[in-house]
Amino acid sequence: MASSGKSLPHESAIGHVTGTAAYIDDLPTTYGELYVDYAGAPIACGKIARIDLSMASRIAGVVAMFTFEDLPGHNVFGPIFRDEPFLVEDTISYLDQPVVVVAATSREAAKQAAKAIKIEWVATTPILTIDQAIAANSWLGPQRKIERGDVDRILKNSRLTVDGIFESNGQEQLYFESQACLAYSGENQAIKVICSTQNPTETQMVVAEALGLQLHQVVCECRRMGGGFGGKETQSAIPAAMAALVSFHTGRSARIVYRKDQDMLVTGKRHPYKTWYRAAFEEDGRLSAVEFKFYSNGGAFADLSTSILERTMLHADNAYFIPNIRIIAQACRTNLPPNTAFRGFGGPQGVAAIENLIQEIAIRTQCDAFDVRRRNLYRDGDSNRNTTPYGQVVQDHVLEETLSQIEVSSEYQTRLESVRDANRNPSLRLKGLAMCPIKFGISFTTKFLNQGNALVNVYTDGSIQVSTGGTEMGQGLNTKLRQIVADEFGVPVRSVSVMTTSTEKNHNTSPTAASAGTDLNGQAALDACQQIRRRMADFASQRLSNLEDVLPPSPENIRFEDGFVFDVRTPSNRIGFSSFCDEARRERIDLGARGFYATPGVEFNRETGRGTPFYYFTTGAAVAEVTVDRWTGEYTIDRVDILMDLGKMINPGVDLGQVVGGFIQGVGWCTTEELKYDPQGRLLSISPTTYKIPNVTDIPPILKVDTIDNPKHVVNVFRSKAVGEPPLMLGISVWLAIKNALSHLRPGTIPKLSIPATSEAVLRSITVMLENPSEAK
Amino acid sequence: MIGTVKISDYTILTRRFSNVRQQIHFCLNGHRHTIDDERVFLSLAEYLRERCHLVGTKIVCNEGDCGACSVLIGRWDRHSERYNYQTLDSCIVYLFQLDGSHVVTVEGLGDTHFLTPIQQAMVRCHGSQCGFCTPGFVMAMHGMVETEIAANQENLSYELSGNLCRCTGYASIVEAGLQMNPENCARMNTRYCPDEIYSQLGNFEADSIEIKTSGGTVFIPKSLPEAVSFRNSHPAATIVCGATDYGVLRNHDKIVATDTLCLVNVEGFQSISFEDGDLKVGGGATCYQIEQAVREPIPEYYAILTRFGSPQIRKAGTIGGNLASGSPIADAVPFHLAMESQVELVGPDGIRTLPLEDFYQGYRKTALQNNELIAKIHTPLLKDDERLKLIKISKRRDMDISTATFALWLKLDGKTIVRARSFMGGVGPTVLRMRESELQLVGSPFSKESFQRAGKVARTAIQPWSDVRGDASYRLQLAENFFLKSFHEWEVHHG
Secondary structure (H helix, E strand, O other), X not given: OOOOOOOOOOXXXXXXXXXXXXXXXXXXXXXXXXXXXXXEOOOOOEEEEEEEOHHHHOOOOEEEEEOHHHOOOOOEEOOOOOOEEOOOOOEEOOOOOEEEEEEEOOHHHHHHHHHXXXXXXXXXXXXXXXXXXXXXXXXXXXXXXXXXXXXXXXXXXXXXXXXEEEEEOOEOOXXXXXXXXXXXXXXXXXXXXXXXXXXXXXXXXXXHHHHOOOHHHEEEEEOOOOOOOOOOOOOOHHHHHHHHHHHHHHOOOXXXXXXXXXXXXXXXXXXXXXXXXEEEEOOOOOEEEEEEEEEEEOOOOOOOHHHHHHHHHHOOOXXXXXXXXXXXXXXXXXXXXXXXXXXXXXHHHHXXXXXXXXXXXXXHHOOOHHHHHHHHEOOOOOOOOOEOXXXXXXXXXXXXXXXXXXXXXXXXXXXXXXHHHHOOOOOOEEEEEEEEXXXXXXXXXXXXXXXXXXXXXXXXXXOEEXXXXXXXXXXXXXXXXXXXXXXXXXXXXXXXXXXXXXXXXXXXXXOOOOOOHHHHHHHHHHHHHHHHHHHHHHHHHHHHOEHHHOEOOOHHHEEEEOXXXXXXXXXXXXXXHHHHHHHHHHOOOOOEEEEEEEOOOOEEEOOOOEEEOOOEEEEEEXXXXXXXXXXXXXXXXXXXXXXXXXXXXOOHHHHHHHHHHHHHHHHHHHOOOOXXXXXXXXXXXXXXXXXXXXXXXXXXXXXXXXXXXXXXXOOOHHHEOOOOOHXXXXXXXXXXXXXXHHHOOXXXXXXXXOEOOOHHHHHHHXXXXXXXXXOOO | OOOOEEOOOOHHHHOOOOOEEOOEEEEEOOEEEEEOOHHHHOEHHHHHHHHOOOOOOOOOOOOOOOOXXXXXXXXXXXXXXXXXEEEEEHHHOEHHHOOOOEEEOHHHOOEOOEOOHHHHHHHHOOOOOXXXXXXXXXXXXXXXXXOOOOOOHHHHHHHOOOOOOOOOOOHHHHHHHHOOOHHHOOOHHHHOOHHHHHHHHHHHOOOEEEEEEOOEEEEEOOOHHHHXXXXXXXXXXXXXXXXXXXXXXXXOOOOOOOOEEEOOOOOOOOOEEEEOOEEEEEOOOEHHHHHHHHOOOOHHHHHHHOOOOOHHHHHHOXXXXXXXXXXXXXXXXXXXXXXXXXXEEEEOOEEEEEEHHHHEEEOOEEOOOOOOEEEEEEEEOOOOOEEEEEEEXXXXXXXXXXXXXXXXXXXXXXXXXXXXXEEEEOOOOOOEEOHHHHHHHOOOEOOHHHHHHHHHHHHHHOOOOOEOOEOHHHHHHHHHHHHHHHHHHHHHHHO
């Protein structure tokens, strides 16, 4: 019986519910272990005048303190551009940027010492916002453009146009396990770091470079993360380098675990965006031309900002065919901590911009927005309406079917009527309803990252270990890997263990990101399994052949099913998988293999803005209904329907968990999650007390999640689809429903609204709509 | 204005002083722990993880705002001779609060070979993804079983609102809760024989406790006179009961370990009663206890209390602490001001009573003398010709601190407003009385126009600030809108 397709529990579920699944801070201490902390820059922009360690060095328990001068290797790194100092040399680029690394015998001593370090500084005025960066020409990377058709001519000649500025704010990942690392020094200067990271290879590289070591001297391991969401794709390397530095110099094991407020203050987040847009459209809301100018706030260093911006550009069409389009994009350098990956990776900002635009066109044309969205959809097989602005054909999808099905299953038309009725006399409340589709491209847009490798060991009792470069952050990668490997050998999942991710076993790996963890690592594991199976089948065909019965050896006829190996021609003559493995070893058959996978056919030229960056698209749609309090701006989400094409799911329980979890995270970005900074660039919302992620009482009382069949999807591991990021953008449906509710206050008038639409922002919009309708756009 | 000073017939004032011992005893997963030194200042979460190596309890926010560190804490109930277990945030529980308690952590529920029905349901329903919040949710669900709260959708949503999860979007956790079969779930009084626990702790329950450490003296009295006596001799001592405010300050180094008066074991301090048309609440009553008591008689207050902190916070935080904090965004205060509550303060010279309105003197400044404690609060109940509206505005509905709070009390004569009292929190240094708005309402008809006028003047009467919870302009608009919102809601409900 195949395990794939079954909702088997998460591979670590028992560990989770019993508290025995260990995270970095739970790992046992060793003799002499040191706690690591750091002193950060007290200002966002300026220069260091002097560092005074005298007070700190007098604190009992302090063992060592290190600055950039103590690094045996490089101080400057970066995943794309090498522009980011690990420790401040003299220029301060963002607030709390690490300056001095402290090691002490207790957590408390390390913390107090870090506080006691006096950093004297000379401040210059920081650049904090996109507007300030534009005024100062402060950029990260070049401006990029994707263009098709004649946008200017159509905008100029069109009778119906809309333009405006759309802003979306950042978002804190708020993984529950803060950045953490435990480092051990070994023989011959070797270092091992056990790190909560989505990117063991990158961590290995940063540690090696910082310590002046070669890559073979550094091992990075990760058993699991207490959440990642993109926040541990690059930035986990910084605490790893701190712990490694301490361990390297002291020879003792060294552990760093950021406090939650420290983590929120110093690490990068989802990029804030400011987008200038113009569009021309037909009477029925069909788009004829669109122009977007995206500016993102990249923070102090490049990190992944240019790649993230690229994904914004590649998602500014979302699910819509736009005949004439120009997308211009520029990342801004500011004095915020370097902004970084967060589930969706620039996609949400692009999708939100086009969805806001469509919502406004619906208001202007007095068409229902669902119809406007349907009219603009990519049509599979229609060469006039199936090509993206960057030239990739959108194919083998079920977007139209998805919209038709969710229109019925969500009772959209009936509810549209009751929403209109309810809004006729709104003394207390406004109702809003909106549908949002998603088309999310699957693959890294940086081609070389689309690869994975896997190590599979089959033991003589028939049990199997699989190791890949993929990391488990809760998303269920390991659970799916287990199912894939178990099915390849026809054994139960309990016979398969997914091992700790380690650069020792799987090297030169890509981050677990871009929703592609299972695609890349699952396919690589499959390759390893198939290599072993070929050898096993050769051996089995000999072992099961019977020349007397004229049954010549035939590897193609060997099957691995239900724990047995047999020739399909003589199924009753079967060998148990475990004894078969034992026999195979005795016959000197190699029962291990390293598998490899590279996604075929993906290519993107960022200079020309043309190519086929995506292997396929994951698609879906959501319908959301909200009720807004007309006097306070507070609102509730009353009902949400979600429908997604996830191909053939390897584990529906895991996938639907990703859908709901991603959706609610997207809702958080659109609603209550608000990053607030003081004028000096210090983040004020630095804990769950002041930064509000969705609570259980914020989920809609009616939440229906379903999947739609797509027989056209025939690629990818077990014909599954990536699921991690796409549902996040369906959270935008809730934001659109709020915008829809506000538009009922004055039909035809566009309510101003940004992301997040906090109650405060909603009330402001209501007030402007009612008091100064001319100010509302 | 100071209220009349009177010597009360307070029975607890005449109580004999207890024996004093120099250590605390509590049980952890069935085993007794004794603490007689600086460790008494440790948070329970710290103690569990760093001293007992029980790392199943996770710390995320370290200030009671995520529930990841939730544990069960049982307190002896001498009537049922069992322990009453409640879910609390161990990151803001301190060892000095634990004397006589039984703490059960996720390690104490079972083991990896024996999952409780709750754990099984969480596994089955994909209730965990990254797993970091999971032990906290498991403990909170066990807390529901302990307090015999039916595991339906509504109760689960309410009882789990003190636990955050960043991965699942909660649906699978709620589903696990619906499937958990509480009747199959062993209660802690079954898993841990209460007599055995009590026999390890019970001999000491009558004692007060005084532990002298290098960080200061911790005094844990059994009676209010002992508490007052200690406060009189240690006027600078930190007063702690539920520690929900203390914990946040302490864990962020805003206050240090110092002389501490812990009121958690004071007998009779948690009393709640309805007498002579008044609600009378002891200063040590928790928000949760009050919430349960006022559900029927004062539904408006109940509704506000259910949004106070989180279930874990409400089970620890006390009314005395909320009133004494003097915070302009203390959630219980607008109700008590609007209802003209009186506070009973106890000091070495006896009891004095004063109107709550006179208790507040400025930003976090109260009339409480440094040798006094809040003994009780008396609140008249709403009469038939009176109306009360309470509003709390926060960025997120639950487990959030108020951006602004509002209370409006009216006395009606037919369709005319004859008296009005209105208060707003979060718009000034204290919860402010909106006198100009009251003037607009008194003598006016119960009409939209009256409330509109009251709202307009409310806007001009306050000078709110901008902060992380909202801009000044937002608070000004709310001040105006609260009156109209109240009118329209009353109109819908009363016609």
